[in-house]
Amino acid sequence: MRFLADECCESGLVAGLRADGHEVVYIIERQTGMSDDLVLRSAFDEGRILLTEDKDFGELVYRLKKPAYGIILLRIDVQDRKEKLNRLKVLIARHEKQLAGNFVVVDINNFRFRPLIYS
Secondary structure, three states, X not given: OEEEEOOOOOXXXXXXXXXXXXXXXXXXXXXXXXXXXXXXXXXXXXXXXXXXXXXXXXXXXXXXXXXXXXEEEEOOOHHHHHHHHHHHHHHHHHXXXXXXXXXXXXXXXXXXXXXXXXX
């Protein structure tokens, strides 16, 4: 799969996805300090699923109606951070075909899907 990882994502998460054969562009490696709007636009233009821990992207796509290809929002507490990659792997294995066109919230127990209006 093709991902764009926001700078709030841990480098270990990016490395783990790459080790599994996914194509991951990491904002930190491209240009630090990019605005959320530009990050979202880049992911959309490149046909990548945006991987983030920043809740502001929900406002951009739902309130401001910005286009998005797909978004995965990781909402896993700091004490459980070692589970982030495992939860992401489970999500991809079970729902790979549903990631584009959806805003997916991933927590330690659930995956919540909400269709993107402007995808």
